[in-house]
Structure formats: C-alpha cells, structure tokens
Amino acid sequence: MWSDIIQEFADSPSQSRVVRFLLENGFGVTEDGRISCNGIEMPATAVAKAIRSDRRVVDSTARRILERPMLRDIFLNMRATPDLSKVAESLGFAVITVLPKNANERGIVGAAVRVLSNYNLSIRQIFVTDPEFSEEPKLVIIVEDPLPHGVIEEIRALSQVKQVII
Structure with missing residues (x-):
C-alpha cells in the first residue's frame, strides 16, 4: 500500500518528498488542506523548511491528497505516536x-x-x-x-x- 501512495506522486519528485515526509512522521492533512499532527495544524513553511522545499509544494501536495479518495481517507485519519x-x-x-x-x-x-x-x-x-x-x-x-x-x-x-x- 505504501508503494501505491508513493507511486501516486511519481510524476512529481518534490511532492513525493512531501508525502514521504508526512508518512515517516505520522503527519496528516486537515479537511481544509493544512498539514497536521494529531489534530494540531503545522505551517506549510515549517514542513517545507524541514525537507528543503517550498511551502507552495507542500500546499499543492496537501490539495492533491484531498482530491484522491484513498489518500484523503488515509491522511485525514493519520496519527503520530510518541517514540x-x-x-x-x-x-x-x-x-x-x-x-x-x-x-x-x-x-x-x-x-x-x-x-x-x-x-x-x-x-x-x-x-x-x-x-x-x-x-x-x-x-x-x-x-x-x-x-x-x-x-x-x-x-x-x-x-x-x-x-x-x-
């Protein structure tokens, strides 16, 4: 299943990096396209900085996730667990x-x-x-x-x- 998610973004290496980062860290997406961790919204600029990207890439990745039903369900319900x-x-x-x-x-x-x-x-x-x-x-x-x-x-x-x- 993870490979299916990554494959969904194979056409965009920058968006693929965003999705991989979200999955590695248990970050989700809110209904309005904001990155979140256990319900706490995170600025796209902070995510972009962490992966050395641009906040517009993070925002467009979140919108793309919400447009795809399978991805939407996964990322709306993603939770992080303390290590x-x-x-x-x-x-x-x-x-x-x-x-x-x-x-x-x-x-x-x-x-x-x-x-x-x-x-x-x-x-x-x-x-x-x-x-x-x-x-x-x-x-x-x-x-x-x-x-x-x-x-x-x-x-x-x-x-x-x-x-x-x-």
Whole structure:
C-alpha cells in the first residue's frame, strides 16, 4: 500500500518528498488542506523548511491528497505516536534495536518477541521502520530494565538478525 501512495506522486519528485515526509512522521492533512499532527495544524513553511522545499509544494501536495479518495481517507485519519526510545533510560527502560539481514523477510518481530516473552519481559513499546521509507530499516523494542543475562545473545542468534544495538 505504501508503494501505491508513493507511486501516486511519481510524476512529481518534490511532492513525493512531501508525502514521504508526512508518512515517516505520522503527519496528516486537515479537511481544509493544512498539514497536521494529531489534530494540531503545522505551517506549510515549517514542513517545507524541514525537507528543503517550498511551502507552495507542500500546499499543492496537501490539495492533491484531498482530491484522491484513498489518500484523503488515509491522511485525514493519520496519527503520530510518541517514540519513547530517546527517553527510555530516564523512564527506567532499555532500548533494543534489531537490524535485520533482510527487512522484507517475515517473522522478525515475532521471533524477537518470543525471545523476550521467554524471559518474561514486559514490552513497553515496539515499532518497525518500514523498508520502503528507510534506508536502514530496524526493529526497536523498549522493555523493562535491567535486561536478564542471555536475552541479547538469544536475539542476536536469531537467523533474521544482522546486528543488535543496545
């Protein structure tokens, strides 16, 4: 589905950058064509500055999104979720980042979660960067700290795992 959204803007590299930025950050579009994050409107100039573009490109991309029913529904309902990985230590959590050998392979998340559940660890947050949006896709798992001895070694030993970062 993500590739369909990106393909919709294949004729305009500048609008494609806007759409990719919106998707990567969980930003939506309001009924009147303004960029928003969880219902809070953001100036097109701020988005344009972040992607080194022009606010007119951001505005025209938002209008184009609203003209297409499938895109309209997605972007009117897009929500952002907080990423706790930067504050995990302050909250008493550990962050496990898993870099897969092949991000398109199925079962990476399930295998890592099985290892953590075998150690009775409570998962506080888990997210995956989509291989269509990220040059280095990863699985990020935030769990209670301290980590039991052996858990990282078991995750590292999974066949799908290239590297584990703590």
